[in-house]
Amino acid sequence: MPHDDPDHPHALLPPDPALRVKALETILTRKGLVDPAALDAIIDMYQSRIGPRNGAQVVARAWVDADFRARLLSNPMPLLRDLGFYGRQGEHMVVVENTPQTHNMVVCTLCSCYPWPLLGIPPGWYKSDAYRARAVREPRKVLAEFGVELPAGTAVRVWDSTAEIRYLVLPMRPEGTDGLGVDALADLVSRDSMIGTGLPARPEAA
Amino acid sequence: MTGPTDAAPEPVFAEPWHAQLFALTVHLNESGLFGWPDWAARFGAVLARHGLGRDLDGGDDYFNAWLETLETLLAEQGMAAQADVARLRAAWEQAYLSTPHGAPVHLRDGAA
Numbered sequence: 168m169p170h171d172d173p174d175h176p177h178a179l180l181p182p183d184p185a186l187r188v189k190a191l192e193t194i195l196t197r198k199g200l201v202d203p204a205a206l207d208a209i210i211d212m213y214q215s216r217i218g219p220r221n222g223a224q225v226v227a228r229a230w231v232d233a234d235f236r237a238r239l240l241s242n243p244m245p246l247l248r249d250l251g252f253y254g255r256q257g258e259h260m261v262v263v264e265n266t267p268q269t270h271n272m273v274v275c276t277l278c279s280c281y282p283w284p285l286l287g288i289p290p291g292w293y294k295s296d297a298y299r300a301r302a303v304r305e306p307r308k309v310l311a312e313f314g315v316e317l318p319a320g321t322a323v324r325v326w327d328s329t330a331e332i333r334y335l336v337l338p339m340r341p342e343g344t345d346g347l348g349v350d351a352l353a354d355l356v357s358r359d360s361m362i363g364t365g366l367p368a369r370p371e372a373a
Numbered sequence: 374m375t376g377p378t379d380a381a382p383e384p385v386f387a388e389p390w391h392a393q394l395f396a397l398t399v400h401l402n403e404s405g406l407f408g409w410p411d412w413a414a415r416f417g418a419v420l421a422r423h424g425l426g427r428d429l430d431g432g433d434d435y436f437n438a439w440l441e442t443l444e445t446l447l448a449e450q451g452m453a454a455q456a457d458v459a460r461l462r463a464a465w466e467q468a469y470l471s472t473p474h475g476a477p478v479h480l481r482d483g484a485a
Contacts, residue, residue, distance in 0.1 A: 191453055193480065194457055
Protein backbone atom coordinates (compact mmCIF):
# COMPACT_ATOMS: atom_id res chain seq x y z
CA MET A 168 0.00 0.00 0.00
CA PRO A 169 1.55 3.34 -0.98
CA HIS A 170 1.86 5.65 1.99
CA ASP A 171 3.24 8.86 0.51
CA ASP A 172 1.52 10.96 3.10
CA PRO A 173 1.89 9.65 6.65
CA ASP A 174 -1.00 11.86 7.77
CA HIS A 175 -3.35 10.20 5.28
CA PRO A 176 -2.58 6.50 5.04
CA HIS A 177 -6.08 6.05 3.65
CA ALA A 178 -8.18 8.20 1.35
CA LEU A 179 -9.29 11.42 3.00
CA LEU A 180 -12.70 10.81 4.58
CA PRO A 181 -15.23 13.31 3.24
CA PRO A 182 -17.51 15.12 5.71
CA ASP A 183 -20.73 13.48 6.88
CA PRO A 184 -23.09 15.22 4.43
CA ALA A 185 -20.85 14.25 1.52
CA LEU A 186 -21.15 10.59 2.54
CA ARG A 187 -24.94 10.91 2.82
CA VAL A 188 -25.08 12.40 -0.69
CA LYS A 189 -23.00 9.49 -1.98
CA ALA A 190 -25.37 7.09 -0.22
CA LEU A 191 -28.42 8.67 -1.91
CA GLU A 192 -26.70 8.63 -5.27
CA THR A 193 -25.77 4.96 -4.92
CA ILE A 194 -29.29 3.93 -3.89
CA LEU A 195 -30.95 5.86 -6.71
CA THR A 196 -28.42 4.71 -9.31
CA ARG A 197 -29.00 1.09 -8.32
CA LYS A 198 -32.73 1.65 -8.76
CA GLY A 199 -32.14 3.10 -12.20
CA LEU A 200 -33.52 6.50 -11.17
CA VAL A 201 -30.25 8.34 -11.62
CA ASP A 202 -27.63 8.29 -14.33
CA PRO A 203 -24.25 9.36 -12.89
CA ALA A 204 -23.18 10.72 -16.30
CA ALA A 205 -26.21 13.01 -16.29
CA LEU A 206 -25.15 14.34 -12.89
CA ASP A 207 -21.67 15.11 -14.22
CA ALA A 208 -23.20 16.89 -17.21
CA ILE A 209 -25.36 19.06 -14.95
CA ILE A 210 -22.40 20.02 -12.79
CA ASP A 211 -20.26 20.82 -15.82
CA MET A 212 -22.99 22.97 -17.32
CA TYR A 213 -23.29 25.17 -14.24
CA GLN A 214 -19.57 25.24 -13.50
CA SER A 215 -18.38 26.21 -16.93
CA ARG A 216 -21.14 27.11 -19.36
CA ILE A 217 -23.93 28.97 -17.60
CA GLY A 218 -23.20 32.11 -15.66
CA PRO A 219 -23.69 35.86 -15.44
CA ARG A 220 -22.08 36.39 -18.87
CA ASN A 221 -25.44 35.33 -20.31
CA GLY A 222 -27.35 37.98 -18.43
CA ALA A 223 -24.69 40.58 -19.24
CA GLN A 224 -25.16 39.95 -22.96
CA VAL A 225 -28.88 40.56 -22.60
CA VAL A 226 -28.39 43.76 -20.63
CA ALA A 227 -25.81 45.13 -23.07
CA ARG A 228 -28.06 44.43 -26.02
CA ALA A 229 -30.94 46.19 -24.28
CA TRP A 230 -28.71 49.24 -23.83
CA VAL A 231 -27.99 49.56 -27.55
CA ASP A 232 -31.24 48.35 -29.08
CA ALA A 233 -34.40 50.21 -28.02
CA ASP A 234 -36.74 47.73 -29.66
CA PHE A 235 -35.00 44.79 -27.97
CA ARG A 236 -35.23 46.64 -24.66
CA ALA A 237 -38.94 47.30 -25.05
CA ARG A 238 -39.64 43.66 -25.83
CA LEU A 239 -37.38 42.49 -23.01
CA LEU A 240 -39.37 44.54 -20.52
CA SER A 241 -42.82 43.71 -21.84
CA ASN A 242 -42.52 40.07 -22.88
CA PRO A 243 -39.04 38.65 -22.35
CA MET A 244 -39.59 34.93 -22.81
CA PRO A 245 -39.69 34.76 -26.65
CA LEU A 246 -36.50 36.85 -26.79
CA LEU A 247 -34.68 34.82 -24.19
CA ARG A 248 -35.75 31.60 -25.85
CA ASP A 249 -34.34 32.82 -29.18
CA LEU A 250 -31.06 33.67 -27.49
CA GLY A 251 -30.84 30.20 -25.95
CA PHE A 252 -31.08 31.60 -22.41
CA TYR A 253 -34.04 29.48 -21.59
CA GLY A 254 -34.17 26.48 -19.32
CA ARG A 255 -34.65 25.25 -15.83
CA GLN A 256 -35.39 28.00 -13.31
CA GLY A 257 -35.68 30.57 -16.05
CA GLU A 258 -39.01 29.64 -17.56
CA HIS A 259 -40.84 32.76 -16.36
CA MET A 260 -38.56 35.75 -16.27
CA VAL A 261 -39.55 39.27 -15.39
CA VAL A 262 -37.06 42.02 -16.24
CA VAL A 263 -37.22 45.13 -14.05
CA GLU A 264 -35.58 48.32 -15.22
CA ASN A 265 -33.60 50.69 -13.03
CA THR A 266 -34.33 54.38 -13.57
CA PRO A 267 -33.25 57.55 -11.81
CA GLN A 268 -36.51 57.23 -9.82
CA THR A 269 -36.38 53.51 -8.93
CA HIS A 270 -33.62 51.07 -8.10
CA ASN A 271 -34.61 47.41 -8.20
CA MET A 272 -33.18 44.65 -6.07
CA VAL A 273 -33.94 40.92 -6.09
CA VAL A 274 -34.16 38.46 -3.21
CA CYS A 275 -35.76 35.12 -2.46
CA THR A 276 -37.11 35.16 1.07
CA LEU A 277 -38.38 31.58 0.79
CA CYS A 278 -35.15 29.88 -0.21
CA SER A 279 -32.89 30.93 -3.06
CA CYS A 280 -34.91 31.14 -6.29
CA TYR A 281 -32.67 32.68 -8.92
CA PRO A 282 -32.61 32.93 -12.73
CA TRP A 283 -30.16 30.12 -13.47
CA PRO A 284 -30.07 30.43 -17.30
CA LEU A 285 -29.09 34.11 -17.07
CA LEU A 286 -26.98 34.27 -13.91
CA GLY A 287 -25.91 30.71 -13.12
CA ILE A 288 -25.86 29.48 -9.53
CA PRO A 289 -26.43 32.14 -6.86
CA PRO A 290 -23.49 33.30 -4.76
CA GLY A 291 -23.27 32.31 -1.10
CA TRP A 292 -24.45 35.65 0.23
CA TYR A 293 -27.66 35.49 -1.84
CA LYS A 294 -28.49 32.25 -0.03
CA SER A 295 -27.59 33.52 3.44
CA ASP A 296 -30.20 34.33 6.08
CA ALA A 297 -28.59 37.72 6.51
CA TYR A 298 -29.35 38.81 2.96
CA ARG A 299 -32.69 37.03 2.66
CA ALA A 300 -34.07 38.65 5.78
CA ARG A 301 -32.50 42.07 5.53
CA ALA A 302 -32.97 42.78 1.82
CA VAL A 303 -36.67 43.31 2.49
CA ARG A 304 -36.39 44.94 5.91
CA GLU A 305 -33.56 47.40 5.33
CA PRO A 306 -32.64 47.37 1.64
CA ARG A 307 -30.77 50.67 1.72
CA LYS A 308 -28.52 49.48 4.50
CA VAL A 309 -27.81 46.26 2.64
CA LEU A 310 -27.07 48.22 -0.53
CA ALA A 311 -24.67 50.46 1.38
CA GLU A 312 -22.79 47.37 2.57
CA PHE A 313 -22.40 46.40 -1.07
CA GLY A 314 -21.04 49.86 -1.74
CA VAL A 315 -24.15 51.08 -3.52
CA GLU A 316 -25.13 54.61 -2.48
CA LEU A 317 -28.27 55.85 -4.18
CA PRO A 318 -29.40 59.44 -4.50
CA ALA A 319 -31.93 60.35 -1.81
CA GLY A 320 -34.64 60.73 -4.43
CA THR A 321 -34.25 57.18 -5.75
CA ALA A 322 -36.72 54.68 -4.32
CA VAL A 323 -35.69 51.07 -3.75
CA ARG A 324 -38.04 48.37 -4.88
CA VAL A 325 -37.39 44.81 -3.69
CA TRP A 326 -38.66 41.87 -5.75
CA ASP A 327 -39.21 38.57 -3.96
CA SER A 328 -38.57 35.65 -6.29
CA THR A 329 -40.70 32.54 -6.24
CA ALA A 330 -40.36 29.03 -7.56
CA GLU A 331 -42.23 30.23 -10.66
CA ILE A 332 -41.16 33.83 -11.27
CA ARG A 333 -37.54 34.97 -11.43
CA TYR A 334 -36.33 38.52 -11.83
CA LEU A 335 -33.46 40.15 -13.67
CA VAL A 336 -32.52 43.75 -13.00
CA LEU A 337 -31.78 45.84 -16.07
CA PRO A 338 -29.30 48.36 -14.67
CA MET A 339 -28.88 51.87 -16.05
CA ARG A 340 -26.26 52.25 -18.74
CA PRO A 341 -23.22 54.01 -17.28
CA GLU A 342 -22.26 57.42 -18.60
CA GLY A 343 -19.32 57.67 -20.94
CA THR A 344 -20.16 54.47 -22.83
CA ASP A 345 -21.54 56.00 -26.01
CA GLY A 346 -19.00 54.53 -28.39
CA LEU A 347 -18.94 51.01 -26.95
CA GLY A 348 -20.29 47.94 -28.70
CA VAL A 349 -22.33 45.15 -27.15
CA ASP A 350 -19.36 43.02 -26.07
CA ALA A 351 -17.50 45.91 -24.46
CA LEU A 352 -20.70 46.97 -22.71
CA ALA A 353 -21.34 43.43 -21.48
CA ASP A 354 -17.93 43.50 -19.80
CA LEU A 355 -19.23 46.34 -17.61
CA VAL A 356 -22.24 44.36 -16.41
CA SER A 357 -21.46 42.56 -13.16
CA ARG A 358 -23.53 39.77 -11.72
CA ASP A 359 -24.42 41.92 -8.73
CA SER A 360 -25.69 44.71 -10.97
CA MET A 361 -28.26 42.27 -12.36
CA ILE A 362 -29.36 41.27 -8.84
CA GLY A 363 -29.51 44.93 -7.89
CA THR A 364 -26.81 44.80 -5.21
CA GLY A 365 -24.29 46.46 -7.51
CA LEU A 366 -24.00 48.94 -10.32
CA PRO A 367 -22.34 48.38 -13.70
CA ALA A 368 -18.67 49.31 -13.84
CA ARG A 369 -17.61 52.62 -15.38
CA PRO A 370 -15.67 52.12 -18.59
CA GLU A 371 -12.38 53.39 -17.18
CA ALA A 372 -12.63 51.09 -14.19
CA ALA A 373 -13.58 47.95 -16.14
CA MET B 374 -22.52 39.10 4.21
CA THR B 375 -19.65 40.76 2.46
CA GLY B 376 -19.44 43.76 0.21
CA PRO B 377 -18.72 43.85 -3.51
CA THR B 378 -18.18 40.28 -4.51
CA ASP B 379 -17.29 40.49 -8.18
CA ALA B 380 -13.64 41.32 -7.54
CA ALA B 381 -12.54 37.81 -6.60
CA PRO B 382 -14.86 35.33 -8.25
CA GLU B 383 -15.75 32.51 -5.90
CA PRO B 384 -16.15 28.96 -7.18
CA VAL B 385 -19.67 28.11 -8.33
CA PHE B 386 -19.81 25.34 -5.73
CA ALA B 387 -17.69 25.72 -2.62
CA GLU B 388 -17.54 21.96 -1.96
CA PRO B 389 -17.79 18.96 -4.29
CA TRP B 390 -20.71 17.58 -2.30
CA HIS B 391 -22.67 20.81 -2.81
CA ALA B 392 -22.34 20.26 -6.56
CA GLN B 393 -23.26 16.56 -6.34
CA LEU B 394 -26.31 17.30 -4.21
CA PHE B 395 -27.41 20.11 -6.50
CA ALA B 396 -27.06 17.93 -9.61
CA LEU B 397 -28.84 15.00 -7.99
CA THR B 398 -31.81 17.18 -7.08
CA VAL B 399 -32.04 18.86 -10.48
CA HIS B 400 -31.83 15.46 -12.18
CA LEU B 401 -34.62 13.98 -10.02
CA ASN B 402 -36.77 17.06 -10.63
CA GLU B 403 -36.27 16.71 -14.38
CA SER B 404 -37.16 13.07 -14.34
CA GLY B 405 -40.47 14.11 -12.78
CA LEU B 406 -39.99 12.76 -9.27
CA PHE B 407 -41.13 16.08 -7.81
CA GLY B 408 -42.07 19.53 -9.04
CA TRP B 409 -39.90 22.55 -8.36
CA PRO B 410 -42.58 24.59 -6.54
CA ASP B 411 -43.10 21.63 -4.18
CA TRP B 412 -39.33 21.40 -3.73
CA ALA B 413 -39.00 25.12 -3.01
CA ALA B 414 -41.81 25.04 -0.44
CA ARG B 415 -40.26 22.09 1.40
CA PHE B 416 -36.76 23.51 1.23
CA GLY B 417 -37.97 26.92 2.40
CA ALA B 418 -39.63 25.28 5.42
CA VAL B 419 -36.45 23.42 6.38
CA LEU B 420 -34.36 26.57 5.97
CA ALA B 421 -36.80 28.47 8.16
CA ARG B 422 -36.65 25.80 10.86
CA HIS B 423 -32.83 25.61 10.80
CA GLY B 424 -32.65 29.39 10.90
CA LEU B 425 -34.79 29.78 14.02
CA GLY B 426 -31.90 29.74 16.45
CA ARG B 427 -29.22 31.42 14.38
CA ASP B 428 -28.42 33.03 11.05
CA LEU B 429 -27.58 30.46 8.40
CA ASP B 430 -24.66 31.12 6.13
CA GLY B 431 -25.19 30.52 2.43
CA GLY B 432 -22.70 27.64 2.26
CA ASP B 433 -22.64 24.43 4.32
CA ASP B 434 -25.68 25.52 6.37
CA TYR B 435 -27.64 26.02 3.21
CA PHE B 436 -26.69 22.71 1.64
CA ASN B 437 -27.22 20.83 4.92
CA ALA B 438 -30.82 22.08 4.85
CA TRP B 439 -31.01 21.12 1.17
CA LEU B 440 -29.77 17.59 1.97
CA GLU B 441 -32.25 17.14 4.81
CA THR B 442 -35.04 18.24 2.47
CA LEU B 443 -34.04 15.74 -0.19
CA GLU B 444 -33.55 12.87 2.28
CA THR B 445 -37.00 13.48 3.77
CA LEU B 446 -38.65 13.75 0.37
CA LEU B 447 -37.04 10.54 -0.94
CA ALA B 448 -37.90 8.66 2.26
CA GLU B 449 -41.53 9.81 2.01
CA GLN B 450 -41.74 8.72 -1.59
CA GLY B 451 -40.24 5.33 -0.78
CA MET B 452 -37.27 6.00 -3.07
CA ALA B 453 -34.58 5.85 -0.39
CA ALA B 454 -35.50 4.63 3.08
CA GLN B 455 -33.64 6.13 6.02
CA ALA B 456 -32.18 2.76 7.01
CA ASP B 457 -30.82 2.21 3.49
CA VAL B 458 -29.21 5.65 3.48
CA ALA B 459 -27.57 4.94 6.83
CA ARG B 460 -26.27 1.57 5.60
CA LEU B 461 -24.86 2.98 2.36
CA ARG B 462 -23.35 5.91 4.19
CA ALA B 463 -21.50 3.49 6.49
CA ALA B 464 -20.38 1.44 3.49
CA TRP B 465 -18.93 4.54 1.82
CA GLU B 466 -17.17 5.53 5.01
CA GLN B 467 -15.64 2.08 5.24
CA ALA B 468 -14.59 2.27 1.58
CA TYR B 469 -12.74 5.55 2.21
CA LEU B 470 -11.05 4.22 5.32
CA SER B 471 -9.84 1.09 3.57
CA THR B 472 -8.66 2.67 0.31
CA PRO B 473 -5.04 3.78 0.08
CA HIS B 474 -4.53 7.51 -0.13
CA GLY B 475 -4.58 8.66 -3.74
CA ALA B 476 -6.41 5.63 -5.13
CA PRO B 477 -9.98 5.96 -6.42
CA VAL B 478 -12.58 5.01 -3.84
CA HIS B 479 -15.20 2.45 -4.81
CA LEU B 480 -17.83 0.60 -2.87
CA ARG B 481 -16.76 -3.01 -2.56
CA ASP B 482 -18.80 -5.47 -4.60
CA GLY B 483 -21.80 -6.51 -2.63
CA ALA B 484 -21.27 -3.78 -0.05
CA ALA B 485 -24.46 -2.81 1.72
